[in-house]
Amino acid sequence: MPEQMQQIALASRPNAAPTAENFRLESQPMPDPGKGEVLVKVHYISLDPYMRGRMGDNKSYVAPIPVDGKMEGGGVGEVIASNSAQFEPGDFVMGMLGWATHAVLPAATLMKLDPAHGPITTALGVLGMPGFTGWHGLMEYGRPKKGETLVVAAATGPVGSMVGQLAKSLGLRAVGIAGGPDKCALAVDTFGFDACVDHRAFDTASDLRKALAAHCPDGVDIYFENVGGKVLEAVFPLLNNHARIPICGMISWYNAGGMGANAPAAGLTVPALWSAALTKFMSINGFIISNHWDRLPTFLAEVGPKVAKGDIAYLEDITDGLENAPAAFIGLLEGKNKGKQLVKIA
Amino acid sequence: MPEQMQQIALASRPNAAPTAENFRLESQPMPDPGKGEVLVKVHYISLDPYMRGRMGDNKSYVAPIPVDGKMEGGGVGEVIASNSAQFEPGDFVMGMLGWATHAVLPAATLMKLDPAHGPITTALGVLGMPGFTGWHGLMEYGRPKKGETLVVAAATGPVGSMVGQLAKSLGLRAVGIAGGPDKCALAVDTFGFDACVDHRAFDTASDLRKALAAHCPDGVDIYFENVGGKVLEAVFPLLNNHARIPICGMISWYNAGGMGANAPAAGLTVPALWSAALTKFMSINGFIISNHWDRLPTFLAEVGPKVAKGDIAYLEDITDGLENAPAAFIGLLEGKNKGKQLVKIA
Numbered sequence: 001m002p003e004q005m006q007q008i009a010l011a012s013r014p015n016a017a018p019t020a021e022n023f024r025l026e027s028q029p030m031p032d033p034g035k036g037e038v039l040v041k042v043h044y045i046s047l048d049p050y051m052r053g054r055m056g057d058n059k060s061y062v063a064p065i066p067v068d069g070k071m072e073g074g075g076v077g078e079v080i081a082s083n084s085a086q087f088e089p090g091d092f093v094m095g096m097l098g099w100a101t102h103a104v105l106p107a108a109t110l111m112k113l114d115p116a117h118g119p120i121t122t123a124l125g126v127l128g129m130p131g132f133t134g135w136h137g138l139m140e141y142g143r144p145k146k147g148e149t150l151v152v153a154a155a156t157g158p159v160g161s162m163v164g165q166l167a168k169s170l171g172l173r174a175v176g177i178a179g180g181p182d183k184c185a186l187a188v189d190t191f192g193f194d195a196c197v198d199h200r201a202f203d204t205a206s207d208l209r210k211a212l213a214a215h216c217p218d219g220v221d222i223y224f225e226n227v228g229g230k231v232l233e234a235v236f237p238l239l240n241n242h243a244r245i246p247i248c249g250m251i252s253w254y255n256a257g258g259m260g261a262n263a264p265a266a267g268l269t270v271p272a273l274w275s276a277a278l279t280k281f282m283s284i285n286g287f288i289i290s291n292h293w294d295r296l297p298t299f300l301a302e303v304g305p306k307v308a309k310g311d312i313a314y315l316e317d318i319t320d321g322l323e324n325a326p327a328a329f330i331g332l333l334e335g336k337n338k339g340k341q342l343v344k345i346a
Numbered sequence: 347m348p349e350q351m352q353q354i355a356l357a358s359r360p361n362a363a364p365t366a367e368n369f370r371l372e373s374q375p376m377p378d379p380g381k382g383e384v385l386v387k388v389h390y391i392s393l394d395p396y397m398r399g400r401m402g403d404n405k406s407y408v409a410p411i412p413v414d415g416k417m418e419g420g421g422v423g424e425v426i427a428s429n430s431a432q433f434e435p436g437d438f439v440m441g442m443l444g445w446a447t448h449a450v451l452p453a454a455t456l457m458k459l460d461p462a463h464g465p466i467t468t469a470l471g472v473l474g475m476p477g478f479t480g481w482h483g484l485m486e487y488g489r490p491k492k493g494e495t496l497v498v499a500a501a502t503g504p505v506g507s508m509v510g511q512l513a514k515s516l517g518l519r520a521v522g523i524a525g526g527p528d529k530c531a532l533a534v535d536t537f538g539f540d541a542c543v544d545h546r547a548f549d550t551a552s553d554l555r556k557a558l559a560a561h562c563p564d565g566v567d568i569y570f571e572n573v574g575g576k577v578l579e580a581v582f583p584l585l586n587n588h589a590r591i592p593i594c595g596m597i598s599w600y601n602a603g604g605m606g607a608n609a610p611a612a613g614l615t616v617p618a619l620w621s622a623a624l625t626k627f628m629s630i631n632g633f634i635i636s637n638h639w640d641r642l643p644t645f646l647a648e649v650g651p652k653v654a655k656g657d658i659a660y661l662e663d664i665t666d667g668l669e670n671a672p673a674a675f676i677g678l679l680e681g682k683n684k685g686k687q688l689v690k691i692a
Contacts, residue, residue: 228620247624253617270614271599274574278593278632286624 001080005030006322007100010065014055017333022055023071023326031104032081039081039104042097044318046074046124047329047341052254071099071325074129076113076120077346087112094123099325101345117304125158125340126307126314132299133289134162137224137246140292141285146171148221151212151238153177153231155187155196156315158340159248162303163224165312168192172222175215177208177231179335186338190313205233205267213238222246228253233268239280247286254333315339347426351376352668353446354417359410360401363679368401369417369672377450378427384456385427386439386449390664392420392470393675393687398600417445417671420475422459422466423692433458440469445671447691463650471504471686472653472660478645479635480508483570483592486638487631492517494567497558497584499523499577501533501542502661504686505594508649509570511658514538518568521561523554523577525681532684536659551579551613559584568592574599579614585626593632600679661685 004027011024033039051073057064065072075097079087084107087093095110097103113123125131138144142163150167154160155176164187167174176187176196187196195215202208212220212234219240225232228250239245277284306312317337319328325343332341350373357370379385397419403410411418421443425433430453433439441456443449459469471477484490488509496513500506501522510533513520522533522542533542541561548554558566558580565586571578574596585591623630652658663683665674671689678687 225620228617232616232620247620250617250620250624253621268616270578270616270619271574271596273616273619274571274578274593274596275599276632277630278596278634281632281634281637282630283632284623284628284630286622286627286629288624288627291627 001030003030004028005100005102007098008071008322008325009068010055010071012067013057014052018052018055018326018330020326020330025323030102033083033104036084036107037104038079038084038087038093038107038110039102040077040093040095040097040110041080042075042077042101042103042345043092044076044121044124045097045099045322045325045343045345046128047325047332047343048073048130049249049251049254049333051329052251052333072096073098074124075103075345076123077103082107086110092120094120094128099322099343101322116308117300118308121316121318121340121342122307122314124342125316126162126312127300127304128158129289130158130340131162131303131314132296133248134159134224135166135299135303136289136292136295137248137287138163138166138222140295141246141283141287142222142224142244143283144170144172144222147173149173149175149216149218150222150224151175151177151216151220151235152224153199153227154251154335155193156183156191156338157226158314159226160224161187161191161314161339162312164191164193167222168194169311173216173218175212175220177212177227183338186315190315199231199234202234205230208234209238224248225250227251236268236273236276239276239282241280243280243282245282245284247284248289251333317341319343321345347376349376350374351446351448353444354668354671355414356401356411356417358413359403360398364398364401364672364676366672366676371669376448379429379450382430382453383450384425384430384433384439384453386423386441386443386451386456387426388421388423388443388447388449388691389438390422390467390470391443391445391668391671391689391691392474393671393678393689394419394476395595395597395600395679397675398597398679418442419444420470421449421691422469423449428453432456438466440466440474445668445689447668462654463646464654467662467664467686467688468653468660470688471662472508472658473646473650474504475635476504476686477508477649477660478642479594480505480570481512481645481649482635482638482641483594483633484509484512484568486641487592487629487633488568488570488590489629490516490518490568493519495519495521495562495564496568496570497521497523497562497566497581498570499545499573500597500681501539502529502537502684503572504660505572506570507533507537507660507685508658510537510539513568514540515657519562519564521558521566523558523573529684532661536661545577545580548580551576554580555584570594571596573597582614582619582622585622585628587626589626589628591628591630593630594635597679663687665689667691 092113093110176193184196225247226249229252438459439456522539530542571593572595575598
């Protein structure tokens, strides 16, 4: 057992896009697990867009990380010491391990991983929070029907790729949006999207809309919202009557002054949005997957076997070393990752 | 049988608020019912905010009325000639009779009124389209739970008063918004709202919000949207997590350049609205009641007896004479009516 562990702290709050100076790598004495707690050696940490919100001090659905506090986030690792009857050394677990080499957590906050479900990294992506988000949002709020058309951005990411593949399996037309020709090719070739539009190839929402419209001859019935901004503006007028919009994120606005009233407006006004919600009988639902843990067993039972059989593909971008987590996170917010962004720690 | 009938035509499209010049009273030869049709002598016509949308040529969920065409709308009347086995002279019916003294319509588009349900005017208000809109929107999309707080504007109107009374009967706190102290007193005294805020007493959404907040100490769980504009802006930040927003109209924007992208924005940006939809897990549903006729029997079975017993109150503003319909409609858009606006024809 090493005497020291490393972690990454929030050195300061970012003004807009986070920079390297907002993070600090530091050493700490190795903590001892208390009663009911376990010590976990972290193998992989998950980087997710929502963490940008937690770095700011805007009122949001999750409390901000305190300055000088450890960067929070999900991870998978191995139990190396346990004061709980639930776990023993050698067990693999998933939980909010944070950006660190080791973590002490109450046993009750950890989930034991079943090796039959596949590599442990899948618990952070395709079978973890992002995949679960895509599945729940699509099935619960998207209410997909055969023959309809779905649009989702970040199409090769862990949410978008789940949404697109589920939609295809249900007989929908799935049109992706992604940044750059490589990701668009991946969306079609690896994830089976009918088409994928490169948003970087279009300067304006209007031009992006024309490109999308060409691939959505029957309009758009489900817009799975995970980006906001220019993409929202482009898609919105293409929505059909009775369109459904599950909202799980809006990454394009996260770096731009936070998620509040100071975020830059898309070229869409509230009256136009609100009127369309009425006159097109839209159903718009925001959600965070942590309110829906009761559905996790159903998700794993339905989707786990499809992942194991290779019917649902997934893509991981693995960065090596805790010290490189800040750069990987900054890259994630810039769309540099192709699939699920992970950092290998041990 | 008179040889002539009168009707009101759309003389020209309004630019903003309709004026008397947009309407024309004209005589027509009395029409004969064809096969399967009936001739109805109109007793009352209904004036409703949605008609403003039909006077413009904006793309909307209903086709515009052609210039020189008859003003459309619901009405109740008596069958005076029938070429259908469904109806005989003396039957009272409800249907899209238009702004006219007489109308010929296919029998299949008319609903026979049951005198047991109360005065025939109730088929245009509390037990007609507006009451049905309030009931369906609240029950289907509002998902009211005992102890929650609901806010609805136009609180003495036929939609708002239904929503408020149903909410109270289900154990919610109901806070109304209305224009002027008289209507606010009516909302509390006649319809049982816990409180009613006079939006005319506040110049800014921010001041209106403070007044509302004082009556909503636990925030707002359901905002039943029928007005948009300043009221939307005032209520929006008061919404709680998991808030539901059924949208059935936005009268405050109808006169202001139509319902499209040119309508004036409330002081609420799309990113702020969209972010709140996500971070507060909101459920926003636009609807038009004509998509939900299958629910009408359930509505009448549930609410009809309550109206007959006086457990649900209603208020009618009756203007006399077809020639006065335009002025009454202009007044409706200005909020001059207190309850359901009708015009007595026969």
